[in-house]
Amino acid sequence: MAIRVVVWGENIHEQTNAVVRSIYPIGMHRTIADALNADPGIEATTATLQEPEHGLPADRLEETDVLLWWGHKDHAAVSDDVVERIANRVWEGMGLVVLHSGHFSKIFKRLMGTTCGLKWREAGERERVWVVNPRHPIAAGLPEQFVIEYEEMYGEPFSVPEPLETVFVSWFAGGEVFRSGLTWRRGAGNIFYFRAGHETYPTYHDTTVHQVLRNGVRWAFNPQPRYTAVHDAPNVPVESALEPIVERGPRLHKPGDAGYR
């Protein structure tokens, strides 16, 4: 069965900015989805900010294996409820691939627990993406480095938690560097941040970038059943202790009480 992917796009600049529209006439989200669907093991659809519940109602998220997130202009417009719903699904095992300016999205900041800030410069600058973790699944089939001729610069420090693994580090013509491919696990969910993809440049038409996106989806996919127990904090009564113990001392809780939250 194919990996069920939703590509979420903010879809604002495609509507309001002629340059962006000319580069991504079908929208960035559909361009990305098309690139993913070139892999027969992936079934990608799209969702946008403007749809009801941003296109991410609970029943759709429950049938989503991996979510890609691209947003920039109006992170604040994303409903807190939807953000919390996504976070819950990530903890249950849904993969999440956060793209470019999504570093400041509510969902990424929510899952990182940090500010996720960085430096930036919009100058159509050469970026060289270096693979620092060869043969990592996300680097499958990639050359040792690849060039994105026109990109927005993002510079360190990138205020995120130390990753599980660093996969890419980028070089910029103006003198900056950036850890441009990073992974984390949160609950049962795999998270991959990939830096490239400013909307005024044709980054998502690049075939090497397509390969990164497909690799990222495959890596983030967790084929195991939903880990719903991640939401629980179960009491284990004395009488069902694995090893026989005798209750001792005073206590706060009566039998059957839920714990405090």
Place this chain on the structure above:
Amino acid sequence: MAIRVVVWGENIHEQTNAVVRSIYPIGMHRTIADALNADPGIEATTATLQEPEHGLPADRLEETDVLLWWGHKDHAAVSDDVVERIANRVWEGMGLVVLHSGHFSKIFKRLMGTTCGLKWREAGERERVWVVNPRHPIAAGLPEQFVIEYEEMYGEPFSVPEPLETVFVSWFAGGEVFRSGLTWRRGAGNIFYFRAGHETYPTYHDTTVHQVLRNGVRWAFNPQPRYTAVHDAPNVPVESALEPIVERGPRLHKPGDAGYR
């Protein structure tokens, strides 16, 4: 100069539960602060839920090097504004030591980005705390394992991000295990979670636990200046690029624009 510590206590059960009051007549927070103040390099004061702004107004937090957090009964009563204020100070470099039931506090969940759930049983059970990272600063002066004869059991899985380092793992008489000493860095702030300390038992009167708390404070303390830049996402204009570059291609932002957040 001494490390300036604030021990935050929820201070509810000490007021409402006779058993807890009898064990901690001056409150858990003061008991902990006294243990810390036995170290001449530490100056610990206290704050509680009931005080205005929970005793943590901005000016006090700005002069706090390390914050200890113990809460249990009413995490929800902590103001979201104060939580955000604390998170900001952690990112700037304030250390944070989260104790026991503080695993479900707003501030811990905020900084972890996960559910922070676990199993539990309140049965006055024997806990053996094993040092798995000998000579880690938090284990300084400790034996290879120590016993807390009466404790609440916390069992795995503990839904937190993979730590920077695992310092302690606990054994429980009823058959469970728990990673009971874990570290993370978020922004410039060091975070230490220490499991022990249920309010119906005299854990915070234990001298070995005192040593852990003092070690934890010393480890979490970041002596460097406040890292206020963690809140920024500065634009680096083309004309101030470190290496000479020429602007190319279209752009969204006008010179001097702030980025989107």
Place this chain on the structure above:
Amino acid sequence: MAIRVVVWGENIHEQTNAVVRSIYPIGMHRTIADALNADPGIEATTATLQEPEHGLPADRLEETDVLLWWGHKDHAAVSDDVVERIANRVWEGMGLVVLHSGHFSKIFKRLMGTTCGLKWREAGERERVWVVNPRHPIAAGLPEQFVIEYEEMYGEPFSVPEPLETVFVSWFAGGEVFRSGLTWRRGAGNIFYFRAGHETYPTYHDTTVHQVLRNGVRWAFNPQPRYTAVHDAPNVPVESALEPIVERGPRLHKPGDAGYR
């Protein structure tokens, strides 16, 4: 195509100790290989200490995707050349699953760079293996904990590098704990250490342990091409620099020199 696995067994106690022979009449290595071969995606064969080159000549290792290692009585008898050959294959991407007393094998110590010591007690003791990383691939299909009724105890501290992820933590009846499932990456090779499997107990006849072994193999398998460049330290001449630079200053090396090693 199936994952090509070699199960390496020291094969001494099966020959010299009646108890071990009675539990593993076909040898531990064949017992393990049979358990792996129950997965149609795995093709496991065996190799032993006593064979020429310990059954691991270069051409066989080149066709091995994942190697499992069980040794105990005579780690020193393993040839240093073969150890180095294995290490090279791990760096190139061969997976390695190290079992139980293999913690003191030459190959494990070689790849960890630490002493790999631990505490132990041979008393047929109850071990409870807890999954601390639910939905990790190595925990696929496992219950939240499982019991191995008779096992040798291994106790912390386990002197290995901080792992990429901790998957299992074990509880022992005698009061010890142990991080019993740990992962690392070295070069392009994935390494999984699994604690259980003392030769005087029937651990490798346990179906849950079989599941762990199969999961471990699948996790350790790196389907990408051999990463032979891991052995190189290539010079990048000025004239082939990605960005045009001009050579400046004095130098040690003449054009075409190899670097020092």
Place this chain on the structure above:
Amino acid sequence: MAIRVVVWGENIHEQTNAVVRSIYPIGMHRTIADALNADPGIEATTATLQEPEHGLPADRLEETDVLLWWGHKDHAAVSDDVVERIANRVWEGMGLVVLHSGHFSKIFKRLMGTTCGLKWREAGERERVWVVNPRHPIAAGLPEQFVIEYEEMYGEPFSVPEPLETVFVSWFAGGEVFRSGLTWRRGAGNIFYFRAGHETYPTYHDTTVHQVLRNGVRWAFNPQPRYTAVHDAPNVPVESALEPIVERGPRLHKPGDAGYR
């Protein structure tokens, strides 16, 4: 009491190469030691390849808190016994700071368990060292980036284990990047790799580099007692088990036997 540091220098090119001698007339090792001794909390002396036991007899290493290592031309000339002696001291808690071409030293490869390879180009190239982990102790007092105008390029992939933390990432004029400040812990010993310092350039006369070296020493220093137990694998007899257990099942070892190694 001051931190007792030994700066180890290979001391070959200072003797055989006029350029190197002119830049480092007192030797690189003494130049580095002088920079360290500017910190009143550090007492640095030197040792070289040419001295008996390379200047690192057992009694000297026992009184060494942190060892710095610079070697390049003849790593093979370092005695395996001395390498093993140093590794043992690191596991016991001695800090180790490995510099530049020391990436291929026996001691670094021994402790990493990987090939430690990288790309290189000797062209007097501009290096920009970026702090990616602000307020890490090793970055204390540093600007957000600093320039080393003439350096040898080292390029990714750098074949080392995923670090505990990445502190620096370097940009090179020719288009490469490098994780130029990385940390690990092995046993009780803290290890810091710092990239810069090619012998044909005046890197170790740079005051910012001096600050990095001093910070690195202070970070790597473990003030706790020697962790000699790291060498042991103690048996814990049934009769001294922490929790009462009864021996069951067959066993290999007689009471009092040492384990196999």
